[in-house]
Amino acid sequence: MTFASRQAIRLSDGRELIYFDEAPASGRASFPDTRHLPPPPHTSQLRYDPLVDEWVAVAAHRQTRTFLPPSDACPLCPSTPSFASEIPAPSYDVVVFENQFPSFSDRVAPDEITSLTELVPVRPGIGRAEVVCFTSDHNSSFGALTPARVRTVIDVLADRTTEMSRLTGVAQVFPFENRGVEIGVTLHHPHGQIYAYPTVPARTRSMLTAAARYRTRTGHDLYTDVLTAERKAGVRVIGENEHWTAYVPAAARWPFEVQLAPHRKVLDIPALSDAERDAFGPLYLDVLGRFDRLFGKPMPYISAWHQAVVGEGRELGYLHLQLFSIRRAADKLKYLAGSESAMGFFVNDIVPEKAAEMLREA
Numbered sequence: 001m002t003f004a005s006r007q008a009i010r011l012s013d014g015r016e017l018i019y020f021d022e023a024p025a026s027g028r029a030s031f032p033d034t035r036h037l038p039p040p041p042h043t044s045q046l047r048y049d050p051l052v053d054e055w056v057a058v059a060a061h062r063q064t065r066t067f068l069p070p071s072d073a074c075p076l077c078p079s080t081p082s083f084a085s086e087i088p089a090p091s092y093d094v095v096v097f098e099n100q101f102p103s104f105s106d107r108v109a110p111d112e113i114t115s116l117t118e119l120v121p122v123r124p125g126i127g128r129a130e131v132v133c134f135t136s137d138h139n140s141s142f143g144a145l146t147p148a149r150v151r152t153v154i155d156v157l158a159d160r161t162t163e164m165s166r167l168t169g170v171a172q173v174f175p176f177e178n179r180g181v182e183i184g185v186t187l188h189h190p191h192g193q194i195y196a197y198p199t200v201p202a203r204t205r206s207m208l209t210a211a212a213r214y215r216t217r218t219g220h221d222l223y224t225d226v227l228t229a230e231r232k233a234g235v236r237v238i239g240e241n242e243h244w245t246a247y248v249p250a251a252a253r254w255p256f257e258v259q260l261a262p263h264r265k266v267l268d269i270p271a272l273s274d275a276e277r278d279a280f281g282p283l284y285l286d287v288l289g290r291f292d293r294l295f296g297k298p299m300p301y302i303s304a305w306h307q308a309v310v311g312e313g314r315e316l317g318y319l320h321l322q323l324f325s326i327r328r329a330a331d332k333l334k335y336l337a338g339s340e341s342a343m344g345f346f347v348n349d350i351v352p353e354k355a356a357e358m359l360r361e362a
């Protein structure tokens, strides 16, 4: 572990906040939350869509969440004498706390109904939604972190994955970062989120189905074979080191999409070895630098950790990070229009081999 100190406190509304500090005995936990916050909202409602066999979370309270506040009122900066933010201490390294406007939580409304029609069961969105602040520096970005800080973040995600996987009913833990207003980011401060889902998301479910079918047919692990084939082909590889390879998927959906995968089959972040955790940062930071140099301006992106599910099908998982951007040219964004949004059939304007070449040269 690279964090020397892990200290948990409760915010004034009862939400948990954890300081992960790189130096021991920082004393940050001695600062109380001076705000008088109302109780957090009840969790979302999950509604079943029988037409596609998927659940949808309905969270009306999220409409009122903080939207692009001025930097002196940033809820993710440390608190100052004139402004009490979400983080009571005057400084921090990495901090995690329960989202004030969570998509998933254990706060179930007392009058929760159980169905809307015979075909549409309803259940509470039990799970957890956390915010991870990567640095106290408001104007920084993940790509500007040191490899040592990235290592701390990985250790924090391992800690959170282990804890959240143990919560009742959690099916999958999903750490992710949305970067850039083009993606829909509502706070500029460098941060990510972690969702603990109460059901296996549709995308994961189709990946599990594909992996199970492949295992039955060949006896092999699907992601292992895909990664081996990509490393052998080489044409879409962006970079690699002893433990990780970064490559553009052969059938990339997004104009610029990269997957970073450990060479050893690992189910989730907690299962990464010390050496694998250390080796991740340098390669990921290199890829993020290429993203930003591609068009000479900060690239909006989504960075998504795919981890093994908690329950059935867990052994079919293979930890990997999926990084992708909606920017397809310096002044053009890829929108999810008719084919993608209505039918889920992606049409990519950039040939993946060309995207890989551009990223290698950036």
Ligand SMILES: [Zn+2]
Pocket: 074, 075, 076, 077, 137, 138, 189
């Ligand atoms: Zn800030």
